[in-house]
Structure formats: C-alpha cells, structure tokens
Amino acid sequence: MDNASNLKLIADNWDVLLPAAEHGFEERGRGTVLADTTRLENGGYPIQYLNLAALPDDDSVCGRMVRTYDPQKEVVVSLLRDDGRVYSYQLGRPTQTTLVRRGA
DSSP states (O other), X not given: OOHHHHHHHHHHTHHHHHHHHHHHHHHHOSEEEEXXXXXXXXXXXXXXXXXXXXXXXXXXXXXXXXXXOOTTTEXXXXXXXXXXXXXXXXXXXXXXXXXXXXXO
C-alpha cells in the first residue's frame, strides 16, 4: 500500500478515527487507533484503541510514535492493510481558529 492511499483512507474516516483516538486517550492513556481495513462491519472498518501497554515492547515505528506524540496536538492512527502489514501515522489534530472582530 502506498502512503497516499493510506492517508486518503484516514482522511475519509477522520470523523470516526479522531473521536476514537480522543476517547481512547482519555480512558486508557497513550495509544493508537487501529483500523482493520481488511474487512467491513456495519458499513465501516472495525476499529479498536490499543494503549501503549498493549503494543509490542520493541522498537517499532508505531511504538516510538505512541511514546513520543503530543496528545494535546496529535493522534496516532494505525491501519491493518490487505498485505498483512500495519501502517502507522502520527497526525496533527485540526486546530481551532478563532475569528476576532475588531471595531474601527
């Protein structure tokens, strides 16, 4: 799988992945949202939140991302793809913009 198709899949499912990451972090601490893109359930990909303790204790890319991301600004999303590999991405959260109106 190429990065462009993985990032498109994440963008297309961001409305589900971001809340899952936020809720997972609040409930279980640092971790990644894992989407199993090899199958569909109820019209979407099955997802689960894996906290740091559930990840292999090795020097994997995903583990490094989970240990180092800034939960206030970022989330980690992992995709299980048809080739049997897991692809992980450390992504920035959308920022809130505030419009400030000034009088003349």
